[in-house]
Amino acid sequence: MTIVFKVSDNIKPLMIEFYKDRMEPKNPPYSLFQVKDFDCVTTLYESGKVMFQGIGADIEASYWIEEERIKNGRIIDTTGKEKEKKDDKKVFINVSSIGSDEVGTGDFFGPIVVTATYVSKENISFLTDLGVRDSKKITDDKIKKIAPKIIKNIPYSTFILTNEAYNKNYSANLNMNKIKAILHNKVLVNMKNKGYEYEKIVVDQFVYPTKYYEHIKEAHEKVTNITFMTKAEDKCLSVAAASIISRYIFLKEIDKLSDELHIPIPKGAGTSVNEIGIEIAKKYGFDKLNHIAKMNFKNKDKIKNGI
Numbered sequence: 549m550t551i552v553f554k555v556s557d558n559i560k561p562l563m564i565e566f567y568k569d570r571m572e573p574k575n576p577p578y579s580l581f582q583v584k585d586f587d588c589v590t591t592l593y594e595s596g597k598v599m600f601q602g603i604g605a606d607i608e609a610s611y612w613i614e615e616e617r618i619k620n621g622r623i624i625d626t627t628g629k630e631k632e633k634k635d636d637k638k639v640f641i642n643v644s645s646i647g648s649d650e651v652g653t654g655d656f657f658g659p660i661v662v663t664a665t666y667v668s669k670e671n672i673s674f675l676t677d678l679g680v681r682d683s684k685k686i687t688d689d690k691i692k693k694i695a696p697k698i699i700k701n702i703p704y705s706t707f708i709l710t711n712e713a714y715n716k717n718y719s720a721n722l723n724m725n726k727i728k729a730i731l732h733n734k735v736l737v738n739m740k741n742k743g744y745e746y747e748k749i750v751v752d753q754f755v756y757p758t759k760y761y762e763h764i765k766e767a768h769e770k771v772t773n774i775t776f777m778t779k780a781e782d783k784c785l786s787v788a789a790a791s792i793i794s795r796y797i798f799l800k801e802i803d804k805l806s807d808e809l810h811i812p813i814p815k816g817a818g819t820s821v822n823e824i825g826i827e828i829a830k831k832y833g834f835d836k837l838n839h840i841a842k843m844n845f846k847n848k849d850k851i852k853n854g855i
Contacts, residue, residue, distance in 0.1 A: 549605040553628035554596045556620045559612065563592055566818065585846070607844055610724055611817065614654050614754075618684060621778040623753055640748050640775070640784040644668045646739045647750040647786030648732050651794040653724055656817045656825070656847045657840055658802050660709040660727070663794040664735035665702050666744045667786040674701060680788050681781065688799055695796030698789050705738035706797060707731050715843045725755045729763035736771040749773055750787050752780035805840055817847055825851035 555563065564581065567590065571581040582591045587604030600609040609628075616622040624630045648664035667675065678694045679686075686694075698704075709731060718727070732751055740749070753776040755763070764770055780787040806813045811827060814820045828836055829851055837843065837851070 549601070549603060551600045551605050551609040551628045552597055553609075553613075553624050553630065555592070555598050555612065556616060556622065557596075558619060559615055560592070560596065562615065563598070563612065569819075585849070606723070608846065611654065611845075614724075617754055617778070618654070623756070623778060625756060625759070640750055642669070642672060643747040644745060645748040645750055645784055645786040646736065646744065646746050647752075647780065647784050647788075647790050648736055649752045649781060649787050649791035649794055650728055650731065651791065651798045653728060654817060655798075655815050656821045656842055656845045657711075657805065657813050658798055658815070659711060660714065660731065661706060661794040661798045661801070662709075662728070662731040662735055663704055663706040663790040663797070664732075664739045665698075665704040665786045665789040665793065666739055666742070666746065667702060667789060668744070671702060672785060675785050675789060680785060680792060684781075684791070686792065686795075688795075691792055691795050692799065695792050698792060699796075702789055703739070703742065703744065704790070704793055705735040706793065707734050708797065708801070711841055711843075712839050715838055718842075718844050725759070726763040728754055729760050730767065732760075733764045733767050733769075733771060736774075737767075737769045740771055741769075748775050748784070750775045750777055750780050750784040752787055752791075753778050809840075817845055821847055822850045822854065826854040829855050 567581060567583045570583045572584060575582055576591060578594050580592045580594060582589065585604065588600055588602040588608040590608060591599045598612065613624045616624055622630060644667065646664060646666050648662060650660060650662040652658050652660040678697060680698070709727070736749060749771060751774050757776050761772065777783055781791045802813050802815065809828060811824060814824055825837065825841070825847060834852065834855065837848065
């Protein structure tokens with residue numbers, strides 16, 4: 549399998565930092581670096597194109613595809629093809645809406661949390677006064693302050709996918725995007741069935757709409773009248789509120805895990821995560837990670853090699 553796409557300028561230094569300890573001593577012509585893992589060869593070229601080759605190419609590429617979506621609003625599928633941006637000017641701030649968003653898909657530790665909220669026109673001023681916006685643009689301290697107020701006043705539905713369940717079900721036929729689609733559909737069905745009057749159902753787009761609906765085709769109930777938007781947290785208050793609630797619950801789970809292990813658990817999937825993973829494995833055994841981390845991430849191998 550080979551996946552190729554051009555990375556954004558703000559992603560290049562992140563990739564260089566992420567792979568710096570595993571770069572080959574000699575680069576292929578016109579490349580910035582090459583990394584050879586047992587199931588994937590990753591090469592970043594001077595042109596900005598990155599190439600993933602091998603049976604693990606889709607898993608390796610998915611991390612950077614997600615970073616492009618979060619940081620730049622780019623929608624890149626698992627073949628490396630990018631969707632043209634056609635909906636960037638749509639804004640649904642002043643409409644009653646149901647929106648959903650997820651947290652935890654790029655974090656080695658902690659669960660995946662997906663939330664849908666219903667925001668009526670009457671609650672728009674309440675949320676704007678709180679400063680509700682994309683949770684990635686709000687500090688964790690502020691999220692911990694405003695999320696309980698949102699939870700108290702805004703109808704919502706949340707699903708928490710534990711790492712045990714994630715590791716048990718993840719496979720080539722049930723990858724991250726399919727898991728996300730199934731969970732988004734679950735919380736959207738819950739909110740739609742409550743009978744609220746809404747004008748739009750909005751989802752922060754992470755995959756092509758046709759692929760999204762293909763992912764949920766076996767669901768008993770489906771929500772299909774969805775408006776998919778990139779950077780939806782900045783354009784729809786129900787998605788923004790959902791992102792904050794998801795982030796708040798995720799942070800609480802991370803704090804709970806830190807207290808349980810007596811070790812501060814970092815977010816993300818960087819070097820500090822590997823260091824803490826090694827500490828946990830030495831203290832509690834490598835198998836402990838099956839209960840608290842996503843074992844398809846490359847961090848697993850780095851931790852195993854570092855014990």
